[in-house]
Amino acid sequence: MAAETSEGPGSHAEIGQVWPRDGHIRILGTVVSGGAPDEAPVDEPWTLRLTSRERRKAPAPSVTERIVNRLKRSVTRTAERTPPRLYFPVAADGPHFEVVVPVRDLAVRDALPREHWDLHLVSARGGRRLALRVGRHHDDMPGKKKIVSFPEQTEAGVAVLPYYTDGDHLSVRCALRGSGE
Amino acid sequence: MKLTYVLFNAFGIGGTVRTVINQANGMVARGHDVEIVSLMRYWEDTPFPLDERVRIIPMVDSSSGEHVDWDGFDGEEDTSWHASFPAGVSEKAEQRRRLNALIRYLPTIEDRIVVTTKPSIDLFVERYTDPSLIRIVQEHTNFDYHNAEWRKAYHGVLTQMDALVTLTESDRVAYSAEFPDLRVEQIPNALHALDVPRSDLSRTQVVSAGRLDGNKGFDMLIQAFAKVVETHPDWTLRIHGDGPEEARLRKLILAEHLYNHVFLMGATNSLDDELAKGSVFAMSSKSEGFGMVLLEAMNCGLPVVSFSCPVGPRELVNDGVDGFLVPERDVEALAEGIIRLIEDEGLRRDFSEAALKKAAEYGPDPIADSWEQLFESLGGGAE
Structure with missing residues (x-):
């Protein structure tokens, strides 16, 4: 696989609006480079990638676990582990993008007690992989973690909440809620 | 002149603190000797x-984490004064400690003009400072704000003071109507400077x-902004x-789905810079006691x-000239006023120009002149 680049420090997916409602998280924004909309064409359509911090860190399954999982999978699909990366299609119009993440897609069967997903727009340009962090930096309002709160949506016992990180990037926190909560 | 301002908390963020600090800076810059007595201190600066x-x-x-009285006092608590002040002031232990420290400090003030800035403090200044000092009450709240108990306590005290501003x-x-024998003057708050960042609109x-409290009505502003x-x-x-x-305002923002449009920014130490970002x-x-922040916004x-x-x-805004005054608690009218300015950039520019002229009247110099004239007329210049 080709090396991934963030296209220099000035490139990212700048958020315009985030709408967590009606069972979806809808994100609208603009791909920017050096502070301006990035009009340069990409090799393939942008895709939104959610990367789990916790699943990435999870140790590889032991030999026994692998055998048990394989046996389970031979019987039913339900034992399939959620991969550490999830992908969602992005609608783009020039540098502008819109992506919708259904909350139910994050309310996974093997939900962890707490899980954090980091968001990137991924594509390629001239054969080089691109992964642009999704965040909001051009609104002259640093420190959004303390300023902006989004609504939490719960699906199948998993509470899903987009939030700004310390660095004004967008991430999604999923938390398993006990029954009755 | 030698001036002592007595302030509840010079280390908090609020209109009274800001204006008293502005005044203190203005007077010290004119060569006067200025001190601020603050009941408490939590930070270095x-x-x-x-x-x-x-x-x-x-x-x-x-500020060190330990509570230290100005005179290092460590003796038995004096409770003898409790009965002769409104009950509220001696309710909490920390409040009593501060007031006891103040009671020990006030009689040590000699040959200074004392300016007191909060009704609860006025009572102590009247009782415990040398009555031959020039003592001035700087009133930051409206006359109607005080309840019956306070008015009663206040009545006798104010008549002993040299002036109320x-x-x-x-x-x-x-106040003039209520206290016919008391000298009552009006001196508005001064802006800390006229040289501040300007909005380009x-x-x-x-x-x-x-302050995010019920009185500021930010729930109504958020509802207006939804429109x-x-x-x-x-x-x-x-x-x-x-x-x-x-917390309640954050809930309202979520309920109204305004999280992309309304931001609770928290407290700021650079208000002028933040104001200048707005249009x-x-x-x-x-x-409002005065509406200082309104004036600061006009200054930007x-x-x-x-x-x-x-x-x-209503005394700061000239309706239709430098801003719009809309009926109290009328969310619809507030929204309409905002929308009119949003939709008319020319109007924004006209109002902005008029606002800057208005702000200049409240610059540090004209206001400091007023204070000096008052002090002098009370005999404060004679040294």
Whole structure:
């Protein structure tokens, strides 16, 4: 696989609006480079990638676990582990993008007690992989973690909440809620 | 002249602190000897820049983590004064400690003009300072604000003072009527400087600021802004300040799905910079002592929309010239005022120009002149 680049420090997916409602998280924004909309064409359509911090860190399954999982999978699909990366299609119009993440897609069967997903727009340009962090930096309002709160949506016992990180990037926190909560 | 300002908390963020610090800076710059007595101290520095020539004397200093009285007092608590003051002031132990420290400090003041800035403090200044000193009450709240118990306690005290200074003309009239034998003057708050960042009126941003409490009516401003974004979804509202209503206001923002449009920014130490980022200033207070932040916004060249509170904004804003005054608690009218300014950039520019002229009248110099004249007329210049 080709090396991934963030296209220099000035490139990212700048958020315009985030709408967590009606069972979806809808994100609208603009791909920017050096502070301006990035009009340069990409090799393939942008895709939104959610990367789990916790699943990435999870140790590889032991030999026994692998055998048990394989046996389970031979019987039913339900034992399939959620991969550490999830992908969602992005609608783009020039540098502008819109992506919708259904909350139910994050309310996974093997939900962890707490899980954090980091968001990137991924594509390629001239054969080089691109992964642009999704965040909001051009609104002259640093420190959004303390300023902006989004609504939490719960699906199948998993509470899903987009939030700004310390660095004004967008991430999604999923938390398993006990029954009755 | 030698001046002592007695302040509740020079280390908090609020209108009274800001204006007293402005005054202290202004007077020390004119060569007067200035000290600020603060009942408490939690930090090393005041949140608003204070000229280093102004001495701060905290009654109880907690900035080191330990509570230390100004005189290092460590004896038995004096409770003898409790019965002769409104019960509220001696309710809490920490409050009693501060007031006991103040009671020990006030009699040590000699040959100075004392300016007191809060009703509860006025009572102690009257009782415990040398009555031959020039003693002036600087009233930051409206006349109607005080309840019956306080008015009673206040009545006898005020008549012993040399002058009472109100921020607004309507308060001057009200206090004069209530205290015919007391000298009552009006001196508005001064801006800390006229040389501040100016808005270029280009950003799609409405700004407001104030303590997040019920009185500031930010719930009404948020509801008004919900109407604004229906027709102007590219505009946002930033509210600077913190306070007890924050959680409730955040819930309202979520419930109204305004999280892309309304931002509770928290407290700021650089209010002028933040104000200058806006193109319209909105004020939704139910009441204001003066409306200092409105004036500060005008000083940054912002056109304003404000509820016409009983006093304050209606004396600062010239409706239709430098801003819009809309009926109190009328959310619809507040939204309409904001929308009119959003939709008419020419109007924004006209209001902005008029606002800057208005602000200049409240610059540090004309206001410091007024104070010096008052002090001198009371005999403060004779040394």
